[in-house]
Amino acid sequence: MVLKRIEDKLTVCKVAEISDIDLDADLFFIGKTDEELSLVCRTEDTPENTVERDDGWRGFRIQGTLDFSLIGILSKLSGILAEQKIGIFAVSTYNTDYILVKEENYERALTVLAAEGYTIV
Secondary structure, three states: OOOEEEEEEEEEEEOOHHHHOOOOOOOEEEOOOOEEOOOOOOOOOOOOOEEEEEEEEEEEEEEOOOOOOOOHHHHHHHHOOOOOOOOOOOEEEEOOOEEEEEEEHHHHHHHHHHHHEEEEE
């Protein structure tokens, strides 16, 4: 399985209004529930008016399109990283999964996954 690095530094935050988000940005994930409006974006695209924010994230994605019938892909990756005491923030899209780790764990996470047979590009 191929994992593609995301070169951008990322921020995970909560915002008050969707209008605070730059919907023209190249990379972002929005999650909205009855309790919060969450945003993952490139750090330089983080809105000024965040309710809370956590900088210092880096990420990678599972390359290609994952079929919905595939089971356990995210579980296996997160399990490998958990064994190394590396926490994750996972985001899924229609096509694939993205895994974010804190910047200080990024290179170690990729090294561990490469040692487990994953190809890093």
